[in-house]
Amino acid sequence: MASFQFLSGVSMRILFVAMSVLLWKANAITRHYQFNVEMKNVTRLCHTKSIVTVNGQFPGPRVIANEGDRLVIRVTNHVSHNITIHWHGIRQLRSGWADGPAYVTQCPIQTGQSYVYNYTVVGQRGTFFWHAHISWLRATLYGPLIILPKNNTPYPFEKPYKEVPIVFGEWFNTDTEAIINQAMKTGGGPNVSDAYTINGLPGPLYNCSAKDTFKLKVKPGKTYLLRFINAALNDELFFSIANHSLRVVDADAIYVKPFDTETILITPGQTTNVLLKTKPNFPGATFLMAARPYATGSGTFDNTTVAGILEYESPALHSVISAKKLPLHKPSLPALNDTSFAASFTNKLRSLASPQFPANVPQNVDKHFFFTVGLGTNPCDQNQACQGPNGTKFAASISNISFVQPTTALLQAHFTGKSGGVYSPDFPINPFHWFNYTGTPPNNTMVQNETKLMVLPYNTSVELVMQDTSILGAESHPLHLHGFNFFVVGQGFGNYDPKNDPKKFNLVDPIERNTVGVPSGGWVAIRFLADNPGVWFMHCHLEVHTSWGLKMAWLVLDGKLPNQKLLPPPADLPKC
Numbered sequence: 001m002a003s004f005q006f007l008s009g010v011s012m013r014i015l016f017v018a019m020s021v022l023l024w025k026a027n028a029i030t031r032h033y034q035f036n037v038e039m040k041n042v043t044r045l046c047h048t049k050s051i052v053t054v055n056g057q058f059p060g061p062r063v064i065a066n067e068g069d070r071l072v073i074r075v076t077n078h079v080s081h082n083i084t085i086h087w088h089g090i091r092q093l094r095s096g097w098a099d100g101p102a103y104v105t106q107c108p109i110q111t112g113q114s115y116v117y118n119y120t121v122v123g124q125r126g127t128f129f130w131h132a133h134i135s136w137l138r139a140t141l142y143g144p145l146i147i148l149p150k151n152n153t154p155y156p157f158e159k160p161y162k163e164v165p166i167v168f169g170e171w172f173n174t175d176t177e178a179i180i181n182q183a184m185k186t187g188g189g190p191n192v193s194d195a196y197t198i199n200g201l202p203g204p205l206y207n208c209s210a211k212d213t214f215k216l217k218v219k220p221g222k223t224y225l226l227r228f229i230n231a232a233l234n235d236e237l238f239f240s241i242a243n244h245s246l247r248v249v250d251a252d253a254i255y256v257k258p259f260d261t262e263t264i265l266i267t268p269g270q271t272t273n274v275l276l277k278t279k280p281n282f283p284g285a286t287f288l289m290a291a292r293p294y295a296t297g298s299g300t301f302d303n304t305t306v307a308g309i310l311e312y313e314s315p316a317l318h319s320v321i322s323a324k325k326l327p328l329h330k331p332s333l334p335a336l337n338d339t340s341f342a343a344s345f346t347n348k349l350r351s352l353a354s355p356q357f358p359a360n361v362p363q364n365v366d367k368h369f370f371f372t373v374g375l376g377t378n379p380c381d382q383n384q385a386c387q388g389p390n391g392t393k394f395a396a397s398i399s400n401i402s403f404v405q406p407t408t409a410l411l412q413a414h415f416t417g418k419s420g421g422v423y424s425p426d427f428p429i430n431p432f433h434w435f436n437y438t439g440t441p442p443n444n445t446m447v448q449n450e451t452k453l454m455v456l457p458y459n460t461s462v463e464l465v466m467q468d469t470s471i472l473g474a475e476s477h478p479l480h481l482h483g484f485n486f487f488v489v490g491q492g493f494g495n496y497d498p499k500n501d502p503k504k505f506n507l508v509d510p511i512e513r514n515t516v517g518v519p520s521g522g523w524v525a526i527r528f529l530a531d532n533p534g535v536w537f538m539h540c541h542l543e544v545h546t547s548w549g550l551k552m553a554w555l556v557l558d559g560k561l562p563n564q565k566l567l568p569p570p571a572d573l574p575k576c
């Protein structure tokens with residue numbers, strides 16, 4: 001140690017950094033999981049159904065790691081469906097082969113095959129989830145993915161007494177693969193779900209369901225960290241707990257400036273962490289927690305309500321009977337179409353933007369893009385009676401391009417230089433035709449079918465405005481970007497005004513996330529730095545819209561330096 005005296009300040013600093021890296025390396029560990037994808041009979045609402053699960057669990061097992069850890073998850077497919085798994089929100093820096101969307105970063109894992117998802121969690125901590133990323137199999141194949149801070153790093157808020165993942169899902173009494181296949185054939189809207197679920201349980205407001213109720217037992221006077229995940233297929237959700245307010249502290253695994261609210265709004269693909277402070281003295285009291293949709297589309301949707309119970313521990317002396325006599329309080333939730341609540345809630349979200357957790361908003365933009373998102377139509381095949389608008393088939397698009405899924409994976413096609421016939425690298429910067437996007441719809445609602453990618457040189461600073469269209473009615477679309485977090489620098493209603501709206505952008509502490517609701521009849525502006533080479537899917541997280549083509553992919557090229565290049569594919573990467 002004495003020799004330290006002879007080192008200059010600079011060498012000391014270098015030594016210190018080197019030692020911290022060594023220490024960090026020593027702390028970071030590899031965590032192994034085995035996912036056996038297998039069928040399981042599960043009963044809800046008095047309907048027994050054989051569903052696809054991981055290890056027979058529904059919802060699936062929790063994956064837990066610390067920031068900096070490597071996750072090695074071996075997925076073995078024992079079912080007749082093709083499978084892929086996506087680690088929703090994990091950036092996959094240079095490890096795009098582990099991202100998971102079928103035919104984008106990998107061919108599916110076929111029956112009897114295995115694939116090892118192998119990646120490091122770099123610079124991220126918070127609530128994530130894993131889910132199937134092929135067809136509608138994520139209806140039952142999902143589970144929490146919790147990344148805790150590095151050891152000894154505290155949260156930037158009060159240390160919670162306990163942490164509880166709360167995952168929303170959708171239960172269908174019939175087979176979801178049959179539902180989407182039928183909808184794609186007829187061109188109509190797919191059958192809607194029969195219930196929403198909290199951690200797989202529909203709760204007491206449905207028929208034949210009271211015994212399948214999520215119960216959160218709490219002690220008085222404590223702080224609980226609730227980690228909400230919306231894994232529902234097709235519905236944004238409002239959630240509230242009677243007589244309790246929720247302090248939002250994190251969204252999509254990014255710390256936010258805390259704020260209190262009675263109700264949260266969470267779209268499919270989003271996560272939200274809240275602190276729940278329990279009341280000082282309420283032995284045996286029970287309160288309902290409930291979620292129901294925020295829906296803006298013109299089609300039918302599941303308008304039911306899922307409920308769970310928050311129950312205060314009752315001391316041993318209190319009898320069960322006296323506890324039961326206390327009234328059950330119900331929360332009040334916004335109207336199903338309350339767009340003004342949605343706007344005011346999302347406007348409250350701000351990055352924490354502290355020295356330790358800065359908001360590195362790109363201040364300069366290299367490339368500006370303007371994409372429309374919304375529904376449209378496809379022609380009906382001859383001799384068929386289609387059930388979409390005016391006898392057509394429903395379609396959905398970005399800038400009127402309805403994405404056609406290729407039969408081989410885009411990332412392999414790019415990496416091996418064999419992209420011909422798989423995709424074209426010319427996704428348009430702006431829509432081909434201007435129209436009044438949120439006004440009277442154009443008289444031709446047909447989309448065009450293409451597999452186009454937007455190519456970005458490494459480290460391009462991107463600004464993307466996504467504009468909802470009213471072609472088949474305005475609708476909120478939760479857009480999810482793989483491979484990156486983005487900053488939501490602005491949003492508004494009506495048509496985006498490229499002259500005046502940028503003046504109002506927040507470039508200081510905008511929310512940073514991976515899934516954003518494009519407002520119904522409005523627009524959202526996001527910025528991100530394309531510092532992750534690979535092919536990155538971007539799509540609506542309402543699964544029916546993804547099926548109809550509301551998706552595209554970005555191709556981020558390698559940088560010049562060795563650590564700016566996509567790593568080579570693992571040897572067990574599935575083949576098509």
Ligand SMILES: *[C@@H]1O[C@H](CO)[C@@H](O)[C@H](O)[C@H]1NC(C)=O
Pocket residue numbers: 039040041050
């Ligand atoms: C599910 O139930 C059916 C009918 O009872 C049975 O034939 C099947 O083997 C069960 N499947 C599993 C995975 O247990």
Ligand SMILES: *[C@@H]1O[C@H](CO)[C@@H](O)[C@H](O)[C@H]1NC(C)=O
Pocket residue numbers: 072116118119
């Ligand atoms: C995971 O990737 C690391 C780094 O490339 C490698 O050293 C390790 O062997 C891989 N593990 C498995 C099980 O493939």
Ligand SMILES: *[C@@H]1O[C@H](CO)[C@@H](O)[C@H](O)[C@H]1NC(C)=O
Pocket residue numbers: 174175178179182191
């Ligand atoms: C969808 O709902 C309709 C009407 O209830 C029913 O006839 C049809 O069989 C359902 N389709 C599937 C795939 O469950």
Ligand SMILES: *[C@@H]1O[C@H](CO)[C@@H](O)[C@H](O)[C@H]1NC(C)=O
Pocket residue numbers: 206207
């Ligand atoms: C529950 O069952 C009753 C009686 O069978 C029926 O009238 C009611 O519509 C059902 N409710 C739901 C939500 O299915």
Ligand SMILES: *[C@@H]1O[C@H](CO)[C@@H](O)[C@H](O)[C@H]1NC(C)=O
Pocket residue numbers: 242243329
């Ligand atoms: C809960 O809220 C309801 C309605 O706002 C109110 O009537 C009731 O007194 C509250 N109960 C408790 C225990 O706070």
Ligand SMILES: *[C@@H]1O[C@H](CO)[C@@H](O)[C@H](O)[C@H]1NC(C)=O
Pocket residue numbers: 300303
């Ligand atoms: C839910 O939808 C059904 C069928 O469209 C309708 O009859 C019912 O009134 C709706 N319920 C609510 C609470 O909006």
Ligand SMILES: *[C@@H]1O[C@H](CO)[C@@H](O)[C@H](O)[C@H]1NC(C)=O
Pocket residue numbers: 335337339
């Ligand atoms: C919301 O729904 C209510 C009841 O169905 C309706 O009266 C109202 O006009 C709708 N509001 C909007 C903004 O669509």
Ligand SMILES: *[C@@H]1O[C@H](CO)[C@@H](O)[C@H](O)[C@H]1NC(C)=O
Pocket residue numbers: 389390445472
């Ligand atoms: C359907 O056809 C009617 C009458 O031709 C027209 O007014 C309407 O705009 C059409 N709707 C769509 C969604 O194309």
Ligand SMILES: *[C@@H]1O[C@H](CO)[C@@H](O)[C@H](O)[C@H]1NC(C)=O
Pocket residue numbers: 436438439440
């Ligand atoms: C677009 O349509 C809206 C609603 O009909 C209208 O208020 C607005 O003036 C139109 N904008 C343009 C540029 O035509």
Ligand SMILES: *[C@@H]1O[C@H](CO)[C@@H](O)[C@H](O)[C@H]1NC(C)=O
Pocket residue numbers: 443444
């Ligand atoms: C549809 O709109 C285009 C462009 O606005 C116009 O040229 C065309 O005549 C219209 N077609 C019909 C059938 O109204």
Ligand SMILES: *[C@@H]1O[C@H](CO)[C@@H](O)[C@H](O)[C@H]1NC(C)=O
Pocket residue numbers: 378379393448449
């Ligand atoms: C686009 O694809 C859809 C769905 O596969 C198909 O029904 C439609 O005919 C295609 N449209 C064109 C113009 O080829």
Ligand SMILES: *[C@@H]1O[C@H](CO)[C@@H](O)[C@H](O)[C@H]1NC(C)=O
Pocket residue numbers: 080081082107108110407575576
């Ligand atoms: C599974 O994926 C392979 C490769 O893309 C494909 O050839 C096959 O038809 C798929 N099987 C099923 C059951 O979808």
Ligand SMILES: [Cu+2]
Pocket residue numbers: 476477478540541542545546550
């Ligand atoms: Cu959508």
